[in-house]
Amino acid sequence: MRRARLQGRIWRVDGFRAALWLLAGLLLSGPLANGACAGDVRIAVAANFTQAAREIGAAFQAATGNRPIFSFGSTGQLYAQITQDAPFEVFLAADQARPRKAVENGLALGDSRFTYATGKITLFSKMRDLVAGEATLRDGRFTRLAIANPDTAPYGAAAVAAIKALGLYQALKPKIVQGNNIAQTYQFVATGNAELGFVALSQVIDKAGGSRWAVPEHLYRPIAQDAVLTRRGADSETARAFLVFLRGPEARAVKEKYGYGAGD
Amino acid sequence: MLEVTELWPPIRLTLELAAITTVLLLLLGTPIAWWLARSTARWKEVVAAVVALPLVLPPTVLGFYLLIALGPDGPGGWIAGLFGGRSLAFTFEGLVIGSVFYSMPFVVQPIRNAFEAFGDRPLEVAATLRAAPWDSFWTVAVPLARPGFVTGAVLGFAHTVGEFGVVLMIGGNIPGETKVLSVAIFEHVETLRWAEAHILAGGLLVFAFAVILTMMLLQRRMARLEP
Structure with a gap:
């Protein structure tokens, strides 16, 4: 008897969850109805x-x-x-x-x-004095370097190519964090979770402040x-x-x- | 082509993350569940709602706040600073913190329900037999609530194994540190390595089914064992 009541209660949370899903579904059906039409x-x-x-x-x-x-x-x-x-x-x-x-x-x-x-890649940091050319990468005085996933994002592959051209891949590898795409990579740098990262020039060209290094084109092939x-x-x-x-x-x-x- | 040895590190990492998260959640969740079950405070349902938030919020909301909170300007950065780091994002510890929040309702709710289910009577009886509150908690409440603990632990573990959005946002895809199973599957699919994706995804499917089935059978058995 007591057990049956307990079991009922354990599963009640799922009934509550189902109700929330239903509510979410109702709220979402608005935007979905607004689909693409001819000319889109x-x-x-x-x-x-x-x-x-x-x-x-x-x-x-x-x-x-x-x-x-x-x-x-x-x-x-x-x-x-x-x-x-x-x-x-x-x-x-x-x-x-x-x-x-x-x-x-x-x-x-x-x-x-x-x-x-x-496209071109840029080494970018939110901090004013951090990035000063390839010496910054050689010194390695940072904990996290963000790049895009080189397997899925060409800007990540370009970043890896540049790091390898400098002969620093093995040294920097433990510090690399990967964004799923170049937008997430920039977000890692913009939130300061990574001190610096290889982003697309287009992402930071209109941003004032921070420090940056336009990666020279002999280190990677412009994309x-x-x-x-x-x-x-x-x-x-x-x-x-x-x-x-x-x-x-x-x-x-x-x-x-x-x-x-x-x-x- | 197919590197089976590459499949193992994300699995091990995921199991470690889920195990640590589950232990922490049992430690943290039990007093919360106890308080929610026994307290007469009016605003306790407010606390209950806060605990239940991850049921409703998309993982991106949690991931977004965590990314800021774990970062150099948040409390996570401060904690990381004590150990010479500057951010808890992209660390295993950061994932544990995220998972504790994310899986909290799945542990607290069943334990709370179990504490509520046996009512005041057993504890009153214990008190008349001069059991101290601490005593009766361990010798009366916890044994009576055992099914709730089992359900909470299993759900918390399984839900952490299935976590994806939060990890994607705060993990940084580091092999052996933050590249868990779900993220590895995502990457395999994206890079069209579908043989690997099939193995891992199929494995998770079997795992999820086994967890749910085991839990249902356990509950039935426990229901039958006690009068």
Whole structure:
């Protein structure tokens, strides 16, 4: 008798939880009903290009009336989603390898692929006097160095390439922490949890203060970033129009503002 | 291709994290559950609600606050400073702190329910037999609440094993330190190493099923053992 009551109570917490889920579901059904409609274009964007994509997207919407809907993530993450038929019509990667692979696997249209930007990495710290060139890395007077996951994020791979070119990989390895993408990497540095980190130039170009080192280009290969029209976007006029817009003068101005090379 | 030896460190790390978290939660959660069960304070449900918050909040909320709290400007940074560090983020200790918050309701709630279930009577009887409160807690309350402790420990352990969002936000993906099972699976999926992902994910699936089944069978047995 007593046991039965106890059991009932143990499971009551789950009934309470179910009720909360129901409430959450009701609250969420609002935004979900507000889905995409004709004239919208769904675009997967590598995290380093977040700010630039937002500005280019706003200009595109002002010029054409079509609304771009962005999803930001690491290039690897977005690519994995595209292999599983994610609803993206355009893929703005942070490398050339994934768009090429998407074309090879029939997930994207080969003739649509082009380099929309070339990105650079910067060693950045929120602290004013910390970063003073490669000597900072050699001295190693810090506890945590943030980079993006080199397996999924090309900016992380570029950071590893630069560290290896300096011959410091073994020495710095115990201090490295990885962000899931370059946006999280910057967040680690911005919150001060890591004293410094390799971030995208575009992320810090408009930030005053801190200390930084523009990693010289003989230490890594500036990151050529390719755009491609996915199979999902093959029949979308808006998606094609966005890719044209991405090569145009307005987009070029935004890219320059964020420190990107203009690409093809 | 498939490196089986690479699969083991995240599993070991996850089991360590879950074991330490469970022990800490039993130590911390028992007095909280006791107070929630016995206190007549009006605002005790406010405390109960705070403990239950992780049931409702997305792990990103907890992860966001933890990232700040563990950092150099928060209490975590201060604690890390005592040991020569500057942040508890990206450390195993940081994950333990996050997991304790995250899994707290799963331990406190069953223990509280168990304490409440036997009512005042056994403790009153113990008191008339001149048992000191401390005595009757250990010799009467804890044995009577045993099913609650078992349920709480099992749920707390299992929930910590399944933790993902918080770890992703405060972990920094360091092998052997913060790269737990769920994060390793996430990375395998992202990098299209699906053979590894399948092994680990399938293993977790079996584990979760075994935990839930064991708990249900245990509860049934305990219900049958006592009148």
